[in-house]
Amino acid sequence: MRSRMDDVKSYAPSAVVGQVMMGAVVAEVMESRNPKFKAGDTVTARQGWQLYSVSDGRDMAVMDPSAAPLPWYLGLLGGGGTTAWVGLFDIGKAKAGETVVVSAASGSVGSVVGQLAKLHGCRVVGIAGGPEKCGYCVDDLGFDACIDYKANGMLANLQAATPKGVDVYFDNVGGEILDAVLTRMNPHSRIPLCGTISQYDKTEPYGIRNFRSFLVNRILLQDFVMTDYREEGQRAQPWLLQAVKDGKLKYRVSVAEGLAAAPEAFLGMLKGRNFGKQVVKLS
């Protein structure tokens, strides 16, 4: 969504001023002439920032509102969960015993990455902003360690937390934090690059200085967006749903109330003021 707000080339087309902002929603079907949906169905869809909308049924799916809290379908059981899965396993090729580092660790994607990696037998180190988020990652999600990037000594703390180096760095933020983690990457390590949130609002991007680590360590860097990995995502979804039903995965959501609160909630998310997945309750 943030990329759509810039008038520059990106993987998603730019938003058009005066038109509805794109975004995923959980919604209730009010009326349907599509045999796949009936009034009262709870669905996930991409209807954007609006209270009511008309759909041809594309990108819309009925879901089970009793299986998990509704907002989870926008994160853990939606794009966030499949993004975590694809990045960690299909691109990152994480193996049991390896060290996985994830940035924006308490967030919608990062929190799932860390939990999946722990279930897979990896050592997991999060990077998050502030003691509250770091505490959540370790105490609630079971990460082995979490580095507060806002505190002093970030690099020393990262070194201490990754005594065997880093095999997979699931990066959501780019910039200075990526540069720091590059100093810890092992030979043949992998970096699934999911976002560069630290750079979106910068007019002058941060320059990655430790680029040579890519050469020295023969790192694979692969950036990905889920539209390129629909099949892999569809494989992950039933597994994630079952894991939720089995109580194996936790998830935290920040809820803003009302459509009018959406812009402020969005800006807050970019600044890390939210905790976990940020959603807006439209009505």
Add this chain to the structure above:
Amino acid sequence: MRSRMDDVKSYAPSAVVGQVMMGAVVAEVMESRNPKFKAGDTVTARQGWQLYSVSDGRDMAVMDPSAAPLPWYLGLLGGGGTTAWVGLFDIGKAKAGETVVVSAASGSVGSVVGQLAKLHGCRVVGIAGGPEKCGYCVDDLGFDACIDYKANGMLANLQAATPKGVDVYFDNVGGEILDAVLTRMNPHSRIPLCGTISQYDKTEPYGIRNFRSFLVNRILLQDFVMTDYREEGQRAQPWLLQAVKDGKLKYRVSVAEGLAAAPEAFLGMLKGRNFGKQVVKLS
């Protein structure tokens, strides 16, 4: 070899002061108790910067001195050629009709990359230092264009030479040139990273500012050293030898005379004073 001269972690161990500097050689067997080799054989080996040496036969292979000029076995028919092949095809997945850009284009690896890509049906744009090297790439090697990175307007020239963007960037140099090419990469493009020669002598590395292109374009970046791709390299070698015999590949060599000239030749290579593959004729 340059990496070995730093006391830092890299894919090759550091050179030890007082011991022979590592390096590939073409040599003549003077005496042998190894049944695989006999006196008079011409061999390729990794005997380093010295006139005479003893070998257990490891990493040594008999070659045909009549098939090509001897120095070619240190480049086009040695590590340079297989590096070009693996980077272009196994990692870069270059396809006919795509645009391939290669830096250090007139050099030992780059000149082979460009010629292989042309034979494969790609549009090939080189990046080299000065009009002489650029002219060689276009007039002698058949590249579609070559950008002089020492001239003004490098980025504008690169844009003009890549009207359909860049699908594979075979990078030998890193730094500012990589940053410029990142602005031209297509969605799902690939960057085999073979070297960062522009950065080896810098105490303060250049910061890559256009890193976000990796995300926006879902670029694959894969750094590689040939020791990880022995099989692929062995597949390439007979093809390269046949192509040389068929007159399909050109190669240029700079020769320094005598062991004492080796250090100066090495420094000159790092500064781009050589033209094509730099070798030292030991005796």
